[in-house]
């Protein structure tokens with residue numbers, strides 16, 4: 522079955538081809554987790570930019586808010602090429618206030 526999914530902010534559209542409900546569920550969840558972030562967790566602006574930085578051979582995936590410069594960093598699963606947003610605080614608890622969006626002071 523084919524599913525057409527459009528993100529909440531209407532900017533991205535994906536066609537998901539799946540062979541079962543479970544497969545479709547999994548693919549939609551992977552897509553939503555990365556691409557359905559509509560607003561900055563700091564200032565709520567919706568002008569977000571996808572960024573990949575390469576540092577010493579490692580790629581870092583981030584969303585950056587063009588308004589306030591805050592970033593949401595994505596971790597990479599060890600296999601499968603999937604990403605997940607890092608929404609935990611240093612103490613391991615879910616970042617309820619900013620949903621993982623941080624402002625760094627060192628300018629990168």
Ligand SMILES: [Zn+2]
Nearest residue numbers: 561564586589
């Ligand atoms: Zn912002």
